[in-house]
Amino acid sequence: MSDRKKHVVIFADYYLPGYKAGGPIRSLSALVTSLQDQYQFTIITRNHDFGELTPYQIIPNTGHRSSEATIYYLDKTKRNFFFYYQLLKKLAPDVVYLNSFFSFRFSLLPLLSTKFLNRKNILILLAPRGEFSPGALAIKSIKKKIYLSILKWFYRQMTFHATGEDEAHYIRQYFNKASLRIATNQFYSAYLEKIKTSIKQPGNLKIIYLSRITKKKNLIGVLRLLTQYPLPVSLDIYGPLEDEAYWKNCQKLIQNLSDSIKINYLGSVDPQFVGEKFSQYDVFLFLTHGENFGHVILEALAAGCPVLLSQATPWKNLEQNGAGWCYHEEDFAAITAKLKELVAYDQAQYQQLINNAKAYAKQYTCLSSNLLNENLFKNS
Structure with missing residues (x-):
């Protein structure tokens, strides 16, 4: 043989x-x-x-x-x-x-x-x-x-x-x-054992968006949400500008945001630093129009950053695991209510979310090692 x-x-x-x-x-x-x-x-x-x-x-x-x-x-x-x-x-x-x-x-x-x-x-x-x-x-x-x-x-x-x-x-x-x-x-991650560096301050919320700037990823949805429901938050945007016309529309919404919202566009992130970036924020807000997997979601969780997502991803059991939340991308009232709740959290309350996010990612990493089908490429 x-x-x-x-x-x-x-x-x-x-x-x-x-x-x-x-x-x-x-x-x-x-x-x-x-x-x-x-x-x-x-x-x-x-x-x-x-x-x-x-x-x-x-x-x-x-x-x-x-x-x-x-x-x-x-x-x-x-x-x-x-x-x-x-x-x-x-x-x-x-x-x-x-x-x-x-x-x-x-x-x-x-x-x-x-x-x-x-x-x-x-x-x-x-x-x-x-x-x-x-x-x-x-x-x-x-x-x-x-x-x-x-x-x-x-x-x-x-x-x-x-x-x-x-x-x-x-x-x-x-x-x-x-x-x-x-x-x-x-999924492999060097960030599972890293200490969460973000310190949660009550009365504020550090939000991160990290993905390509394109219609499918729906940064405009995040900006529309913050335009209609001003909150005492900061939003840092990372990702390559795939669609310049789309980004111009985003910039128009940014100009109309309340002074209570601090917002920055900080460019692309090299993959080796993605986990480090996520660990500096309180929540990953990602109202994508559709993900078949969403690698970046798992990277956020592995870094101890809870996620607030649209329902257009396969990550459906986040809330029952205490690692995040899923809402319809247009349900701004429900999303805002959750963000207001998170704004009020202190570090002690937030630490459980951090622990749950890391545990969820670690569990997936163990399962994916077993579930990745070695028969995928068998041609018989």
């Missing part, structure tokens, strides 16, 4: 050392780290970070070996069917793992290239990364509906990777006969 590891070739628009594309990069990295002993990994990605034109200081279009995978950082000249076809022919993968449905360069073209290899024993696995959630599909909805209607037949025999039952449900709405594999995202 052969001891050869099965070869998994991963296509993703962005990968390490990039970080501005958010959770999918960290989820992919954790998956590769956790399964490197079982599988051989090759990753094919862009040679620059999300929203950047400056390439990495890495020689493009050739394989770079890390401790966990071989990585090809492609420039514009190589992100095409012909290069993919020749590369896949050389790599001879057992599995081709796509990490988007709507990415033309890193999903559709690799899919076509794999089909043209005419090798029936290759498993083609697609992780839509939340792209079929109602909140995600509502953005540029006409364009996405056209794309779906044209290509739905082509993906009809696809095997999909869902990270939970919610995402599986959304996938089945469009591909009801699709083969589905459910495996949770893996």
Whole structure:
């Protein structure tokens, strides 16, 4: 019996050392780290970070070996069917793992290239990364509906990777006969044992928003809430400006905020400092339109920062674990009532929330190690 590891070739628009594309990069990295002993990994990605034109200081279009995978950082000249076809022919993968449905360069073209290899024993696995959630599909909805209607037949025999039952449900709405594999995202955190550095002062609340500045993440919802219900709070905003027009609308709302609200935009945060940032705040306010996982939510909890979320995430049992709260994103009255309650808390009251948040993240970390399906890439 052969001891050869099965070869998994991963296509993703962005990968390490990039970080501005958010959770999918960290989820992919954790998956590769956790399964490197079982599988051989090759990753094919862009040679620059999300929203950047400056390439990495890495020689493009050739394989770079890390401790966990071989990585090809492609420039514009190589992100095409012909290069993919020749590369896949050389790599001879057992599995081709796509990490988007709507990415033309890193999903559709690799899919076509794999089909043209005419090798029936290759498993083609697609992780839509939340792209079929109602909140995600509502953005540029006409364009996405056209794309779906044209290509739905082509993906009809696809095997999909869902990270939970919610995402599986959304996938089945469009591909009801699709083969589905459910495996949770893996999560590693160096912040679980860190001491909470924020000291809660009664009569004030330090709020953090940390995510991409884009319609889907709904920073405007947070600002509208604070415009309609002024509170003695501070709000620090972190994240790359993905949508400049959207950010201008945010700035208009910021100008209308009460003087009782202190607000700052503090740019992007390198992933290695995310936990440290979260540990400096009292609550992570995130009224997102949709997350299939929400890596940043777990990072906040791991750092001991309670979370106040919309209902459009898979994190439904936060309140019963004393680690946070979920509300409909438009239920401003209920959200404001909770924020007022938190404003009044002192450090002694807040310490239990901090402990619960860390315990919840630690519990998930232990479970995810067991639940990450090592059979995800088995093609039989």
